Amino acid sequence: MEKQQRRQKVHAALNGNANTDASEDSQLMPENPESVPMTKRPAGSGPEDAPDKKEPLYRMLLQNITVEPMLFPYLIASILVILANQNLNIQKACRVELKLGSEVCDALENKDQNSTLLTDSEITVQKLVADMLIWQTILQSSVPAVFVMFLGSWSDRNRLRRPCMLLPVYGEIVRNVGLLLCVHFFDELSMNITGLWQSLPIAITGYWTVIYMAVFSYVGDHSTDQNKSLRVGLVNLTMAMSLPIGTGLSGILYRAIGFSGVYIISLILCCISIWMGYIFVHDTKQIKLDSGKKQKKSYWNRIKFFFSLNHLIDAFKVTFKKEKNNRRMKVIALTFLITGIMGPLQGDKGVAYLFTRVKFNWNEVQFSVFSTTTMCINLVGTFLTIGIVVRKFGIDDALIGTVATTGKLLAQFVFAFATTTFVFYLGAFVNFLQGPAIISMKSIINKIIPAEELGQVSAVTSIGENVIPILCGPLYSYVYESTLSYFPGAYFLVTAAITVPTIFIYLWLYMQHRKETKESYNKLPDTDLLKDSNGITSN
Template sequence: VLKQTKMAKAERKNSEKDKDNKTKDAKAQKVSIDSMSWSQRYDFLMENITVEPMLACYIIPSVLASLATQNLNLEKACRVNLGYSKEVCDALTERRTQNYTFEEREVQQLVASMGVWKTMLQSALPAFLIMFVGSWSDRWGKRKPCMLLPIVGEFMTVVGLMICTFFFYELPMEVAGFVEGFFPAITGGWFTMFMGVFSYIADVTTIDMRTLRIGIVNVFCSLGIPVGLALSGVLYKKIGFYGVFSISAVMYVMALYYGWKKVKEPKKIDVPTLPNQPCAFIRDFFDVRHLMDTFRVAFKQGENNRKLKVMLLMLVVMVVIGPMHGEMNVAYLFTRYRFNWDEVDFSIFSTYSMVTNLIGTSVSVGIFSHILKIDDAIIGIYSSMSKILSSFVYGFAKTSLVFYLGAIVEILNGTSFIAMRSIASKLVPTDELGKVNSLFGACEALMPLVYGPMYSATYAATINVMPGAFYILGGILTVPAVLIFGWMYVQHKKDAVFANTKSDLESGSKPEETSVIADVILSTAPKQAQIGSPLMNGVKNKSSENGIIKEFTVTKKEDLKHVENGVINPAFEIEK
């Protein structure tokens, strides 16, 4: 008995010592990071940058070429499809529209009508492919192909647009629209890129750092968009279609090289093998069983209402991302018609808007999330509210000054995307993130199919009455995001209270040091006790048998039953 007692004491002390050492190491690591100088923090940041430069070199040329692409469509609609004279089209290009309001409206309506089927082309195929891509990425542990293929698609797009520019009068507007939509569609586009990026970030970071890393990625996106917008109008004026598309092509090559050489694929241990048969990769990639597995993993039951939360987050993706895609279709047309802006005016405003958005995102991630530790759901609430309020400012703006004030009101809008991604990454393990992110990507890819035609139709129907009605529509459709984030915050608080209560109960039921002897005696004692003995029903009994025990209390461990019928249950421990 004494020997077993000493061994039990030694094991318990070693266990407590290991736990204390781990706690000290974690605290020491935290202190060392917090005590870094600014230069050391900069070096630490540079060491942890992985996909961000590649993402910036993907986003900047995409945004840079977007304004030139819209103008190419407008020019072709005017000069080729509608066949207006050089005098009319030059006047529309130079924004001398006082005597050509009818022609301006006809050109915009033709471009908006093409936007309906172009949006379907850009969204339907990626929404289908991304379901298989996410499952394949999880099974094989491959994230880089999901990030590199969209870059190839964008490169092919700008090359195709240069060909459409060269054969300007031979190829109508619809050919340019097809080129703009087809190549990104077959390679996944932005949806597959972001699915790969966020799955990769989740693979290489801890849960505690995940919100910060997702925020950093979003900041790089926010940096890339204003840079591209700021340069788009100026470069288009200076160097035209060929210059803008050539610069975009060079940047895509840089992004492709960086992603291929610098981004390291996370290693996966249990990699499957392909069967030795023709077209094995194609059969494995498009296997419907993997598609069903994606739905099973995403919608399987789990603790803390996992299934319901995943479904609600998919709805958040729709109501947060949808208005953004819808506004991108008609915002430039709206400012041309309402404020008589040209390319430079629109690019200046877009840059200003993205800079304010970047400031709001940086404050939210750096201060609210990382320093103040504000819950992700709360960040999502005030971000969605910012979007709702700004939509009314934009919609009712009669002057450029009021329109600029809308960007100030919308300053926190970008963080709802971060909050949604962060919550999703903490709901599922890393080996299931690709499947869940693919579902989010599919929802995002489907949104242009819904919001693009909706916004285009709304703008076309209200252009003579209230051109900014589509902004108000977007604000109303964002309201469900506020309700969902609010519910998730309440659930998170309930889960935290439950976890703390459970932890307190577990810590309160730990036996004292003297209970080691009691455990040994109990384990070596007879397994039968008569009614009225000291071991009945956990009741303290001062009587004794054979002088072995003078006084003790039997306590119940969690989720186990009392001693019944005089039989000792091992779920009981003697405390004293």
């Protein structure tokens, strides 16, 4: 009877429907259980797995909430100030740098005139702001890309994730305080000083790069193989929810309460985020191995040790070390995958609004409605993937990513050749699995990398994600400017070209996962399995 049950479990695993306990895995599974996809145990294999005992979805979600209460207010706070910062730069350039006068600058702010004078003035102001955006983008992307590798190494050595999560929140607080001063001393502080306040505090504290590294490392520390996809999905769901909320409120709050009001609300949200962090986020207790005398280090020596190049070298060695199950190639593939998925998202940000103005004659409100609708569609796709595809059917992460990126590829052609608003919105529905494409990528990293190495590996693999805005931003702008007169949607085809390799990477990861699963079960003793002539198990 026992042998028959073991055969049933093995057969179900090969068909994507098994999910065994850690104790059972030690008897049936090879040394590397991460190579086996998270799936579900067949009904009737144990009393605890009976269908009528399944937990409700809402209760399961509540039990898996950890970093989300801290992450949500921080993301809202950082998104709220984006529109205010853009308008502050325009007003600083107009009133302080160019001194165009109140009449012209008020008209630029309110957008209630359409004269030639206003158009010429806006072009002059935007050129000045665009020049500043170049060094702002480089500063905000390059500094966190380097800093996160040292911080990720420190986080892994000490198994401390919460300080890394809260550091960018403190940076956001410093930025908002500085911007309040820039608003108060409006005429005294130039546009470039304001731009420095907008970029430097968040750059040296890591911004979203560091907080994402810490959040996903923490999730990896406090998750099992069975619930990693769910917890990674909840984090991405939080990110997906914060985008439409922050974007939708930013314009309303700016019009209602102005610069100072937006920055004060952002400060309050950051304080709430820190409070939530201390309530919900608790690091794993560090195991101290040295029992001898402790050598006290000066602060200077600690700083030198923190920024030691050896940690940087070790991070690359850990990330790309050669291990069983082709781990090195998987990490390299995932690094390219991150770049291929996040790059087009960054490039699209700079030209999407300009495209809709030319193609459909949209204004700011119409574009905001489309952006919010798109985010809500992605949110629904993410929720369906987590609640049904992952939880109920246990579909492999790489297979989800393959389907999601294929949908993204098709959507680019819909966007590029759309001639009506209806068709353009249809492209957003075709691309409704954009969120799960990112979730799958993060989930795979969390499953193949041990918890004690997640910080370093996440830091190294995120280099492409941080460097890509410096490359994709100018690329998309150049393509859009070059094709504006005859085919303004050409940049969507650039996204399509970048997306094609990501589909094949996801397919390769899926095939690798299936191959490793079958090889693992083929190594089991013949006495426990019934195999056909091809080595495939059966009942």
